[in-house]
Amino acid sequence: MRSTYYLLALVAICLQFSCADKHPKADLVLFNGNIYTLNETEPKAEALAVTDGKIVYVGNNVNANQWVADTTQIIDLEGKTLTPGFIEGHGHLMGIGKNLINLDLLNTKSYDEIIEMVKTKVDEVEDGEWILGRGWHQDKWFVLPENMIDGFPAHNKLSEISPNNPVVLSHASGHALLANAKALELAGINSDTPDPEGGTIFKDLGGNPTGILNESAEKLIDDIIPEDSDEKKIQTLNMAIEECLKNGITSFHDAGVKQKTIDLYESFLNNGLLKIRLYVMLNGRDEELLKNWYNSGPLIGAGDNFLTIRSIKLYADGALGSRGALLLEDYEDAPGIQGLRLSPADYIMRVTEQGTKNGFQICTHCIGDRANHEVLDMYEIVLKSDTSMANPRFRIEHAQHIAPDDIARFGQLGVIPSMQAIHMSSDRPWAIDRLGEKRIVEGAYMWQELISTGAYVMNGTDAPVEPVNPLASYYASVTRQTLEGKPENGYEPDQRMTREQALRAYTINNAYGAFEEGIKGSIEIGKVADFVVLSKDIMKIPAKDILATEVEYTIVNGEILYQK
Template sequence: MMTLRFYKLNIIIACLFLSSCANNKKEFGTIIIHGGTIYTVDSTQTTVEAVVTKKDKILFAGSFEEAKSYQNEQTELIDLKGKTMTPGLIEGHGHFMGLGYNELELDLMNTRSYQDIVDAVAEKVKTTKPGEWILGRGWHQSKWDSMPANTVKGFQTHHLLSEVSPDNPVFLSHASGHAGFANAKAMEIAGLKGLRKEGIQTYNMEGGEVIVDQFGMPTGIFNEHAISMIYKYIPEETPETNIQAFNLAMEACHKNGITSFHDAGISSNTIALYDDMKSAGKMNIRLYAMLRGGEELLNEWLEKGPRIDPDHRFTIRSIKLSCDGALGSRGAWLLEPYTDRPGHYGHETLPMDIVKEVAIKGLQNNFQVCSHAIGDRANREILDQYELALKELNMLDTDHRFRIEHAQHLHPDDIPRFAELHVIPAMQAIHLSSDRPWAIDRLGEKRIKDGAYMWQDLLQSGVPIVNGTDVPVEPLNPIASFYASVSRKTLKGIPEGGYEPEQKMTRMQALKSYTLDAAYGAFEENIKGSISSGKLADFTIFNQDLMTVEENQILDTEIVMTIFNGKVVYKK
């Protein structure tokens, strides 16, 4: 009897000891977030009551009652007070330094007429020394309320601009980044004055166009590769302005709930800048970079291979190829001529044999290839080159995750090919809101309805969509892009029911395109994109539930807090 009692006593003591040891090993959280709707974008539990973080990682996601067991005297509690939280938003295609420099230069995105541009430059002239360049970006003639009396091929001419800036060279980039507008002084510096050929001025070049008037004189509009004729004379940025632009871009990301950014095309100089910012501990954003540059830069990186940052701040594992232009400047490469410019098909800005060559080298050296294509011809050609490369290396079924950036206008026959070839479309939904009202003039009704902004068809075919804004082509605002994704309306709420409503995303599809699917597009779905244990502690907090609020109230949603790497980096 005593032996049995002694045995039971030993078991009780052992249990108490083990329990004490377990409690001593209990992990405690740095932050517990609770008190609002938390969308995880995790199929195992779509919403949770609370999230516990430990330093830069998610420790727990589940009930608030269980979350409290991770609390000690050092744990910070963040009460959402009814607000909504999602995984940190990912800008799936943008230009980080372009975002920063857009803050430093003339922002012409809200101009509504040629006169608005002239007025903005005239004001800038007052504070600019003679001879200094005036730079800006964001004008888009198809979004103006009215066009000037004198136009050539749908564009304004430089004369009014030149009158207000006789002593300053001016170059203003189109919103798309695929065209530019120069004044007389800038063209004079570039040597574009008095050059004639058989009485008619001509500047024909492969993959670009200088638009000239009836007398053969440049109008100031430079399309695609012709931009370089002016751009090479613009002074390079200084290290000081580069750092300033970087910090402004990072600040803009935090204000917009963006914790990760797919930087669509960087040079060796930008790589050096990012390395410096990371080394100095000043990179509070996750950059997934695409290499863009000459053969020398690509060969250098193909030889040494991808750089996967263990700190998840600055990763280089993809290559950006620019294969056609933009629809707004009629540079997108089409299978049939532009409806509003007969005989013009746009521009092939990179030979297709180079696309195949880079695709093969990318596959051989573990680099993702991301090709810019807006027009249906460009998309078809790139899919063809990807397919040839994959077949040549017998790699059709590999996890290559090649992408097409924009994939904006597709021939119906090419839509299923994305899934067949495992190619990811990186599409910016906000382009529909901005472009659809005038895009029909470029493409005509049939091409618009059969192949433009085909989000739902692509999703149903079995491929994810990576969303974004293409900033600074569009403002960084993810709320506007989310609204466009689910409504297919302009930001003014027209038309009723949306353009081609059968192609709308559901709200969950739209949220995934900004989180988990965007992470997948960068091979990073195992470390971010959803709220689950072990992933990075990046979160975006909204003032209202954009998943349930009435559609006409989505644009009223605001970012009230951004948490990056387990720390609050923005609070409204």
């Protein structure tokens, strides 16, 4: 009997070693981590293993040892926090690169500061060369110029320092620009130029252009700005990708591009240069582009899930800062003005129907409560027209100001609010002037109320409108404060997200918003190995320390692409 017992024990030991020998080995193993998986069945772990760009093990340190071979890359996380890679839910990738190359005006505090930056640039370039920049916002200036017209600066000072170089400085929102006299001259814009549909050419009391072109009027100058060379486009995209990786971003929802940009992305993909995953929205203003893609159909998961083109970006209205957001009632600080309708309702309806029929997701820019209301109505009509339709996951980009009666409709209709928490942090101090306290409190930046309806609230930065920094947006999500920590308890604190909600809004919810929750957004076996390693535990540290947290590693497809 005893000999039988020893025999069985020996067989068991042999089998154990035999199994261990046959156990597959990993390319990468990470030990000793504080890992938040966002997998509800196993929310925390301390180790994980990766093979061929996919997660093959999630669990404890002891069992992770089975995945180690001589060729395995090992990272000791030393207790640092690891989460799924951040997914930028709404941004403009090439715009990030352009901001790094052109004048970056995001942190300017006065018009005079901008004038000095342009003056320095004028001294560096040849006569006739275009000077471009983006990021100014008059409501964030500490000192306002004397001669403001309709709340915006005029071009006079800009024209004085740059008489021979056309200068175009885009508003932070991207929905307005300031051009100097030379740029206006080259565009043929003068006192007789009428406002285009959906836009405004600001003019002074004498009828002369001030240099401010709002919404669709921007196109009058955009169309004559020389196109970048191929070399500069490559440089721009490379710089944008690197900036994303520095900030822990492993995937990016690019909100509205044309075919030339898609061609550039495909070229990067084919040459192994596309280091982050892209979910691309077609520019819905380009009907020829849409027609061509309707004929070919969506592109899903090209290059091992690095490039997907299956959505369309439409514009219902403009921005709140330039009073282009479409409101149900007048602006509080501009009686008689209710914003601008950037696309005819029948056009949005037609593209929604045709795009959905051809397999494309519809993502519509809506800032104001009227824009949100009307687009929700259109989405509802399409959903009810075919009750057998699989959930098309219609999105509303920004969903910034919503009429109280419309909030519940997001959850009821399955419409995804693709929001940017950092906009609350940056805009809330002056947005109350546009909307008034009642509308702010009842319908602006309503994260918690939207979540309670069952809606998948997404998060992002809208870069380059804001810096492409997920941690700043995460901070705004959980504090509802400015980045300076004001006010003490946050604006409308009942709408704050919990830490887990905020992390989900930057990972698995954004994956859901792209039909990709099955392959990314949480740390689970079989999903892509996209991670960010942080210097602090953002789920537990005091809120004030979130902004001091640094990205230690960004790992995409199991490869370390950024290390501090």
